[in-house]
Amino acid sequence: MAQAMTHHEHGHAHDHDHGHEHHEQLKVLGFWIFVVTDCVLFGTLFATYAVLMHNYAGGPTAKELFELPGIIASTFILLTSSFTSGLAVLAMHKRNVKQMIGWLIVTALLGLAFVVLEVNEFAHLVGEGATISTSAFLSAFYVLVGTHGLHVTLGLFWMVALMIQLKRRGITPVTKRKVTNLSLYWHFLDVVWIFLFTVVYLMGVM
Amino acid sequence: MWENIKSFASTFFVTGDPLIYGADVSIVLTMFAIVFVLTKYQKWGWLWREWLTTVDHKKIGIMYLIASLLMLFRGGVDALLMRLQLAFPNIEFLHSDHYNAIFTTHGTIMILFMAMPMMFALFNIVVPLQLGARDVAYPFLNALSFWLFMAGAMLFNISFVIGGSPDTGWLAYPPLSGIEFSPGPGQNFYIWGIQISGIGSLATGINFLVTILKMRAPGMKLMKMPLFSWSVLSSCVMIIFAFPILTVTLALLFIDRFLGAHFFTMAGGGNPMMYLNLIWMWGHPEVYIVVVPAFGIFSEIVATFSKKVIFGYKSMVIALMTIAVASFFTWAHHFFTMGTDASVIAFFAISTMVIAIPTGVKVFNWLFTMFRGRISFQQPMLWTIAFIPCFLVGGATGVMLAVAPADYQYHNSYFLIAHFHQVLIGGVVFGYLAGIYYWWPKMFGFKLDERLGKWGFWLWNIGFYVCFMPQYALGFMGMTRRYYTYGWDMGWAPLNLVSTVGAFLMGAGFIFQVWQIAYSIKHGERDKTGDPWNGRTLEWSIPSPAPMYNFAIEPRVKEADDWWRIKQEKANGTYQEEKIELEPIHMPKNSGIPIIMSGFWFIAGFGFTFEWVWMAVIGLIGVAACMWARSFDYDTDYYIPVDEIKRTEASLGRGV
Numbered sequence: 046m047a048q049a050m051t052h053h054e055h056g057h058a059h060d061h062d063h064g065h066e067h068h069e070q071l072k073v074l075g076f077w078i079f080v081v082t083d084c085v086l087f088g089t090l091f092a093t094y095a096v097l098m099h100n101y102a103g104g105p106t107a108k109e110l111f112e113l114p115g116i117i118a119s120t121f122i123l124l125t126s127s128f129t130s131g132l133a134v135l136a137m138h139k140r141n142v143k144q145m146i147g148w149l150i151v152t153a154l155l156g157l158a159f160v161v162l163e164v165n166e167f168a169h170l171v172g173e174g175a176t177i178s179t180s181a182f183l184s185a186f187y188v189l190v191g192t193h194g195l196h197v198t199l200g201l202f203w204m205v206a207l208m209i210q211l212k213r214r215g216i217t218p219v220t221k222r223k224v225t226n227l228s229l230y231w232h233f234l235d236v237v238w239i240f241l242f243t244v245v246y247l248m249g250v251m
Numbered sequence: 252m253w254e255n256i257k258s259f260a261s262t263f264f265v266t267g268d269p270l271i272y273g274a275d276v277s278i279v280l281t282m283f284a285i286v287f288v289l290t291k292y293q294k295w296g297w298l299w300r301e302w303l304t305t306v307d308h309k310k311i312g313i314m315y316l317i318a319s320l321l322m323l324f325r326g327g328v329d330a331l332l333m334r335l336q337l338a339f340p341n342i343e344f345l346h347s348d349h350y351n352a353i354f355t356t357h358g359t360i361m362i363l364f365m366a367m368p369m370m371f372a373l374f375n376i377v378v379p380l381q382l383g384a385r386d387v388a389y390p391f392l393n394a395l396s397f398w399l400f401m402a403g404a405m406l407f408n409i410s411f412v413i414g415g416s417p418d419t420g421w422l423a424y425p426p427l428s429g430i431e432f433s434p435g436p437g438q439n440f441y442i443w444g445i446q447i448s449g450i451g452s453l454a455t456g457i458n459f460l461v462t463i464l465k466m467r468a469p470g471m472k473l474m475k476m477p478l479f480s481w482s483v484l485s486s487c488v489m490i491i492f493a494f495p496i497l498t499v500t501l502a503l504l505f506i507d508r509f510l511g512a513h514f515f516t517m518a519g520g521g522n523p524m525m526y527l528n529l530i531w532m533w534g535h536p537e538v539y540i541v542v543v544p545a546f547g548i549f550s551e552i553v554a555t556f557s558k559k560v561i562f563g564y565k566s567m568v569i570a571l572m573t574i575a576v577a578s579f580f581t582w583a584h585h586f587f588t589m590g591t592d593a594s595v596i597a598f599f600a601i602s603t604m605v606i607a608i609p610t611g612v613k614v615f616n617w618l619f620t621m622f623r624g625r626i627s628f629q630q631p632m633l634w635t636i637a638f639i640p641c642f643l644v645g646g647a648t649g650v651m652l653a654v655a656p657a658d659y660q661y662h663n664s665y666f667l668i669a670h671f672h673q674v675l676i677g678g679v680v681f682g683y684l685a686g687i688y689y690w691w692p693k694m695f696g697f698k699l700d701e702r703l704g705k706w707g708f709w710l711w712n713i714g715f716y717v718c719f720m721p722q723y724a725l726g727f728m729g730m731t732r733r734y735y736t737y738g739w740d741m742g743w744a745p746l747n748l749v750s751t752v753g754a755f756l757m758g759a760g761f762i763f764q765v766w767q768i769a770y771s772i773k774h775g776e777r778d779k780t781g782d783p784w785n786g787r788t789l790e791w792s793i794p795s796p797a798p799m800y801n802f803a804i805e806p807r808v809k810e811a812d813d814w815w816r817i818k819q820e821k822a823n824g825t826y827q828e829e830k831i832e833l834e835p836i837h838m839p840k841n842s843g844i845p846i847i848m849s850g851f852w853f854i855a856g857f858g859f860t861f862e863w864v865w866m867a868v869i870g871l872i873g874v875a876a877c878m879w880a881r882s883f884d885y886d887t888d889y890y891i892p893v894d895e896i897k898r899t900e901a902s903l904g905r906g907v
Contacts, residue, residue, distance in 0.1 A: 068837075071388050071389075071461060071465055072389070074461055074464070074465065075388060075389060075457055075461045078457045078460060078461065078491060079457060081492075082453060082457070082491055082492075082494070082495045083495070085491075085492055085495035085496060086495040086496075089495065089496050089499040089500075089529065090499055093499070093503065093514065093525065093529075096522060096525055097514070097520065097521070097522065097525075100513075100520025100521070100522075101520065102513065102518075102519045102520035177506070177510050177511070177512045178510065178511035178512055178513065178519070179519075180513060180519055180520050181512075181513040181514065181516075181519055181520030181521045181522070182520065184506070184507075184512035184514055184519075184521070185514070187512075188503065188506060188514075202875070202879075203882075206879060206882050206883070207882075209883075210882070214885070219885065223882075
């Protein structure tokens with residue numbers, strides 16, 4: 046932030062392109078700040094979970110419910126998708142649209158697999174009678190994990206939109222900025238998942 | 252069939268109270284009048300092109316201002332209804348449930364739908380002009396923020412005639428606000444009205460933070476930035492960290508109500524006190540979010556009307572930023588009576604007292620700025636001078652409340668009510684009114700009439716003390732908040748009557764201000780110079796109202812009060828004008844997406860409120876479609892050619 050503050054001497058739009066570039070940079074900064082707000086959002090949900098995580102109210106406990114192998118599988122799927130989204134950005138810097146879209150497709154498929162696994166897990170839990178209204182622990186669990194899953198799902202739609210735009214327009218300052226923000230978002234969701242995996246699942250089964 | 256419709260309508264519409272029927276009639280008549288006038292004068296196209304789709308920060312600011320004044324009226328009427336009910340013991344003007352709804356809507360509207368938009372009005376109108384910028388960082392997002400606010404405000408306000416108002420207090424504590432004790436749509440209106448407008452507020456926080464960090468004119472180092480912009484920076488930092496907490500809290504409350512979860516229920520392992528902690532982690536910063544920009548306004552006004560540089564600029568900046576941080580560490584003082592550990596209570600009692608220190612620093616700075624200044628007592632300065640003693644007393648009673656052991660005595664009493672009205676009216680309302688008087692000529696090109704304004708000023712001020720000083724005493728006499736009536740035997744009757752008289756004096760002050768605006772549109776002193784107050788900062792260097800691109804040439808800033816410097820240099824002949832060629836100006840295009848998307852949010856919110864899932868889904872799909880459309884729209888900006896800039900500047904009497 047300190048750096049952002051000192052680098053205020055911005056372009057005076059001497060030429061139009063320069064003005065555009067400047068504007069795209071502004072949007073990346075804004076997106077970083079949005080990610081900060083999203084951090085606070087998840088932080089609040091984590092705090093809520095921490096308060097309620099042992100309030101089983103006679104219902105099933107974390108230890109009884111969670112099956113780690115499936116969760117570890119989805120963890121690796123999501124981590125890999127973060128890696129492939131990084132490869133897409135590298136392809137973007139090499140100005141290789143085809144490769145870029147290719148890696149985005151891989152990323153999206155991995156993201157989709159993650160979401161499917163999560164929906165599957167939720168359906169399984171509900172099938173066992175562990176619903177959102179069973180106990181405060183489960184309410185906090187579904188909302189925390191579900192909010193992350195919802196973020197991933199929205200990211201998938203965003204990714205599809207960007208792939209279409211890349212196909213139509215190629216790599217321009219605008220599409221470049223959009224993909225930069227998307228990959229930032231995707232990495233952020235990965236980091237959140239690591240905390241989630243640790244706090245919810247690992248600490249749950251321990 | 253007919254029976255079905257009848258039974259639906261009798262629960263869908265609020266029925267049974269003549270006051271409500273009166274409101275129904277007046278709403279329908281007003282709508283017809285608006286549609287009639289727009290159609291008769293063929294103004295629909297103009298309205299759509301010039302206002303509803305605008306992304307110009309100045310116009311968005313004006314729309315915020317109009318909306319907030321309407322909300323001030325609604326919240327004020329609520330206040331007067333409550334004061335009427337309490338004027339005498341044992342009167343049956345309002346029933347208890349109606350009274351509950353009114354104190355709930357009064358509080359919610361005044362903070363979230365009056366103070367917030369009035370604050371955003373001033374952000375929008377002033378900040379880019381002060382920074383020497385041509386717009387905010389994200390003009391489209393700015394328009395979206397406004398329309399989300401409008402959608403939320405409308406959703407909240409229709410609860411009055413459709414479905415029933417929320418009635419669990421302005422922060423809706425569970426378990427009272429849970430499904431068990433508050434079934435029905437009222438509480439959902441509260442949740443979704445605030446949720447939707449809250450997304451807009453969060454976006455505004457991001458928008459203005461980036462604007463301030465990245466859009467300042469060349470040469471304007473942060474420590475040369477006007478103090479109002481500094482206060483906006485402080486406020487935005489708080490918005491960014493506080494509003495996500497509100498979003499989560501309201502979402503959890505809704506999930507409890509809608510899906511039967513157990514976050515805040517008494518059963519199922521939920522914890523209602525967690526709601527109190529969460530809502531105040533947002534709520535306490537929230538009161539600083541609204542008051543800090545008022546501090547910024549006072550700093551501008553005191554310097555301008557004392558014709559002096561602000562005293563202690565650096566300490567002002569430090570104080571503003573200290574408040575931004577410290578405001579996050581005081582939330583638990585709202586419920587010392589919760590019964591936590593003594594060390595926790597001690598921490599929050601001390602942090603609450605500590606936060607009074609930077610505020611005290613600011614008061615001294617304002618006083619020292621006035622000291623030996625040539626003060627002129629025009630309207631903005633009058634409100635500023637009235638603010639200082641008022642806020643001082645309000646702050647002092649705040650420190651009294653922070654004394655935790657004593658707080659057990661006056662927790663939730665009228666002492667508290669008097670305290671927070673004193674800081675919110677004396678601080679926020681006086682501050683924003685001062686700001687509106689100050690920047691009004693910049694918005695509209697004329698000053699507001701002094702004579703009528705003074706009537707308004709004195710009625711507000713006298714009314715304020717008459718209304719709220721008795722309430723401190725009532726608090727000590729044992730009267731607690733949210734009583735809808737009381738008996739003669741309590742001995743509260745005389746002071747309550749005095750308080751009611753004071754409330755009506757303030758109401759009369761508001762009427763004078765409305766009259767003042769109406770009168771000044773025709774007769775107000777026109778501002779031909781663009782600098783009616785002999786101002787110090789950049790917004791006064793351009794014509795009033797500002798042209799759509801604000802600055803034909805980007806200013807080059809050298810000092811903190813740069814416009815003052817230029818005027819001084821011009822007066823003593825040392826001013827050297829840089830010869831800068833005009834260039835085409837890059838501007839964002841208008842867009843209809845913000846208002847349409849907010850309309851879909853409204854539909855989604857309405858659907859959730861009545862738990863009509865199909866409707867909520869339609870609304871959310873609409874929202875997603877709007878986002879999709881925006882993402883695929885690459886034709887979002889254009890350039891104003893040099894010729895047009897020259898013509899505009901010439902028509903405003905400025906040769907370039």
